[in-house]
Amino acid sequence: MxxxxxxxxxxxxxxxxxxxxxxxxxxxxxxxxxxxxxxxxxxxxxxxxxxxxxxxxxxxxxxxxxxxxxxxxxxxxxxxxxxxxxxxxxxxxxxxxxxxxxxxxxxxxxxxxxxxxxxxAPNLSLGAVVLLHLASIAGRFFDHVEIIEMHRQGKADAPSGTALHTAQLLAAARDVPFSRAPTTRFTLPGVRGGELEGIGIHSVRLPGLVAHQEVIFGGLGQTLTLRHDTTSNxxxxxxxxxxxxxxxxxxxxxxxxxxxxxxx
Ligand SMILES: NC(=O)c1ccc[n+]([C@@H]2O[C@H](COP(=O)([O-])OP(=O)(O)OC[C@H]3O[C@@H](n4cnc5c(N)ncnc54)[C@H](OP(=O)(O)O)[C@@H]3O)[C@@H](O)[C@H]2O)c1
Known part of the structure; x- marks a missing residue:
């Protein structure tokens, strides 16, 4: 052997x-x-x-x-x-x-x-690596995208490193920046989340979650959602x-x- x-x-x-x-x-x-x-x-x-x-x-x-x-x-x-x-x-x-x-x-x-x-390897989860690859392809065909990352409630930092990396990768794969629909009147501050390179990023922290990420692309009359769920370490x-x-x-x-x- x-x-x-x-x-x-x-x-x-x-x-x-x-x-x-x-x-x-x-x-x-x-x-x-x-x-x-x-x-x-x-x-x-x-x-x-x-x-x-x-x-x-x-x-x-x-x-x-x-x-x-x-x-x-x-x-x-x-x-x-x-x-x-x-x-x-x-x-x-x-x-x-x-x-x-x-x-x-x-x-x-x-x-x-x-x-x-x-x-x-900042991300060892093969599904997350594949999601990043697919997202960088999809981002070439949509001008609008938001990322929702969801993690266990004790996670100290926000947004997750993977969400930031996803946004950077999405931006690097395009010649023109993403555009974000503006909100003119906030009745609750902060509800649109953070923004990087024209990409909205939202962090959810709850007991019961492990590590999850959705990337939602928006276009004329359609959306495309990519989602990865880590259910255990x-x-x-x-x-x-x-x-x-x-x-x-x-x-x-x-x-x-x-x-x-x-x-x-
Ligand atoms: N690449 C990925 O896919 C991935 C996935 C999840 C997490 N992470 C990252 O992995 C890291 C660890 O995360 P975690 O959740 O496992 O953290 P954790 O539960 O806090 O564990 C940290 C471990 O490191 C040990 N440690 C700290 N300082 C040390 C030192 N000077 N010498 C030897 N051991 C030391 C601790 O020892 P004690 O046990 O004695 O306290 C503990 O066992 C973080 O940076 C996290 O962001 C990466």
Missing amino acids: AERTRVVVAGYGRLGAELARGLAQADDVEVVGVARRAPAGAHLTLAGRDVPVSADVPGLLDATAPRVLLEASLPEAAEGHVRAALDRGISPVVATSGLSSTFVEELRAVCRQRRLAAVV ESYVPGALLAVRHVLKSQELTYGLAALLGLE
Whole structure:
């Protein structure tokens, strides 16, 4: 049997724990370590195997010698974890959102220089990646569009990074800006939501939601609605596996999963 790809997962919160459990089930992957702030020095069991847990990412990488670091902690910790991986020739797959564009460009340059693969995937959900692709096609044929993103009530930021990215992508795929029907009299402030590049963006936060997005295009006598629903965090596992497998056969940085799905 081919050797399994050794992966350390940094972050064991909502995303990291789901990814660690999901990857540990794959025949070609072995999760050899998990990083979180606490409790340091502990172990956990994944797919029947004992896995070390540590807050010391460089130490964990040295002790476990992974091929891939799957970064799924928080933006303030991610850069340090990725640098520790690069220093050791370990390919990073970054699921953590909110990396600065400066850091992504630095990462791209280091990868090019060292012929090392990395994937930065702010959205691991394959359905969301396909929705973005379809939306950028549809946006060429409609002059009006609004985005409604819906997330769990505890989400700290609004709008979601995916909604912003969708608006930027929609705008970049057109020569002329979208136009937004004006409202002349507000009886309740804020009801039209935010606006980016002529695109209305609305954020809904409710218990019971996970991550959902609608993109509604409007034209003469017609609308077109694209909608994606994440019903559980398991949705992120296939995208993470795709990225982990990709770095084994690449020597550069790939941003987003669209290229890995043949959508670019
Ligand atoms: N790419 C995608 O598709 C996608 C999907 C969902 C979320 N995200 C992003 O993924 C990130 C994590 O989200 P989440 O909901 O899982 O957050 P979370 O539940 O708050 O979990 C964060 C995890 O990071 C760990 N952590 C924080 N600082 C650390 C450090 N210095 N060293 C080691 N571990 C550290 C925490 O450790 P403790 O457990 O000890 O507190 C925790 O396990 C966010 O940036 C989020 O926006 C991306």
